[in-house]
Amino acid sequence: MAQTPATLDDFRAILGALPGPDTDAAAAAADRNGQLTKPPAALGRLEDLAQWYAGWRGNGRPALENPQVVIFAGNHGVAAKGVSAFPPEVTVQMVANFEHGGAAINQLSKAFGAKMDVHAIDLDRPTGDFTETPAMDDADVLAALLTGWNAVDPQADLLVTGEMGIGNTTAAAAIAHALYGGTAQDWVGRGTGVDDAGLTLKAQVVADGVARHKGGDGLDTLARLGGREIAAMAGAILRARVEGIPVILDGFICCSAAACLQAVAPDALDHCVAGHVSAESAHPALLAKLGKEPLLSLGLRLGEGSGAALAIGVLKGAVACHSGMATFAEAGVSAG
Ligand SMILES: O=C(O)c1ccc[n+]([C@@H]2O[C@H](COP(=O)([O-])O)[C@@H](O)[C@H]2O)c1
Numbered sequence: 149m150a151q152t153p154a155t156l157d158d159f160r161a162i163l164g165a166l167p168g169p170d171t172d173a174a175a176a177a178a179d180r181n182g183q184l185t186k187p188p189a190a191l192g193r194l195e196d197l198a199q200w201y202a203g204w205r206g207n208g209r210p211a212l213e214n215p216q217v218v219i220f221a222g223n224h225g226v227a228a229k230g231v232s233a234f235p236p237e238v239t240v241q242m243v244a245n246f247e248h249g250g251a252a253i254n255q256l257s258k259a260f261g262a263k264m265d266v267h268a269i270d271l272d273r274p275t276g277d278f279t280e281t282p283a284m285d286d287a288d289v290l291a292a293l294l295t296g297w298n299a300v301d302p303q304a305d306l307l308v309t310g311e312m313g314i315g316n317t318t319a320a321a322a323i324a325h326a327l328y329g330g331t332a333q334d335w336v337g338r339g340t341g342v343d344d345a346g347l348t349l350k351a352q353v354v355a356d357g358v359a360r361h362k363g364g365d366g367l368d369t370l371a372r373l374g375g376r377e378i379a380a381m382a383g384a385i386l387r388a389r390v391e392g393i394p395v396i397l398d399g400f401i402c403c404s405a406a407a408c409l410q411a412v413a414p415d416a417l418d419h420c421v422a423g424h425v426s427a428e429s430a431h432p433a434l435l436a437k438l439g440k441e442p443l444l445s446l447g448l449r450l451g452e453g454s455g456a457a458l459a460i461g462v463l464k465g466a467v468a469c470h471s472g473m474a475t476f477a478e479a480g481v482s483a484g
């Protein structure tokens with residue numbers, strides 16, 4: 149069991165000494181892949197996925213039986229600026245919906261055999277409006293990172309991190325603008341469905357926030373511009389790395405959390421795949437910055453882990469073929 153970090157510098161130290169994949173297991177998986185009853189590369193990206201999964205699980209012929217979906221919810225001070233099409237009370241209302249089994253992610257978790265947990269983080273205490281103050285101080289961002297860290301089941305063999313938070317596409321856009329530059333317009337999108345005036349306002353809010361909170365590393369950016377659910381996703385993604393649990397990333401907000409880790413350690417997301425590209429307009433650019441090719445492109449813009457949960461099915465398919473198929477020798481099929 150990994151030791152629980154106690155300070156932000158403990159998180160930075162973990163990012164500075166990340167475990168890599170098991171190269172023997174990855175080599176065994178590559179060898180096995182070459183013997184399976186199919187023309188070479190006929191299973192396309194499924195073959196790469198299975199070998200990637202084998203390396204991170206330390207097993208050349210792995211099973212995928214215990215996926216975990218964790219949803220974090222947070223409220224955002226910047227929502228008071230009018231940057232969302234929905235009011236902030238929807239965050240707590242949707243948490244109740246998750247808990248009663250009525251949200252999309254409940255259905256998708258069930259459909260793909262994942263256990264699902266929900267963590268609402270201080271919803272009655274929104275983060276600071278980042279156009280005026282840092283969203284979180286060090287104690288707040290540490291607490292949120294630890295919520296994510298502690299939410300991961302070390303027995304899980306796959307993790308999906310999802311979120312719910314009215315206003316969080318504005319926070320995610322601010323993180324991306326701070327980390328990658330460009331203009332605020334490059335990184336804002338319609339989120340829950342703001343109109344053209346809302347989009348213009350959102351770009352101004354992001355520009356103001358990023359101008360106010362310059363400098364620092366990825367964790368500083370996470371604190372100043374992010375949100376509690378975003379920090380919790382970052383903490384969970386990092387814990388998964390330490391436990392050897394592969395991660396499927398979800399949409400724009402989830403990827404902004406991941407980006408803060410990668411900004412500190414360039415290899416921090418090697419145990420992650422991108423589940424999908426969402427319809428949030430800047431998600432393709434963010435995925436490009438992360439160096440991730442999405443598995444699915446279905447026009448989703450829901451969040452709550454939905455696109456990543458769907459991709460559990462793709463990864464399960466990849467692992468089932470890799471570990472269950474017969475070899476040419478076993479099946480008595482002539483190799484080409
Ligand atoms: O995952 C995405 O790419 C995504 C894109 C647009 C909206 N969302 C969801 O919508 C909420 C944020 O939208 P907004 O307009 O309030 O910033 C939040 O609860 C997210 O889960 C999520």
Ligand SMILES: Cc1cc2nc[nH]c2cc1C
Nearest residue numbers: 234238312340450451452
């Ligand atoms: C209804 C609703 C459901 C959501 N799920 C994730 N983000 C959401 C935003 C809204 C507004």
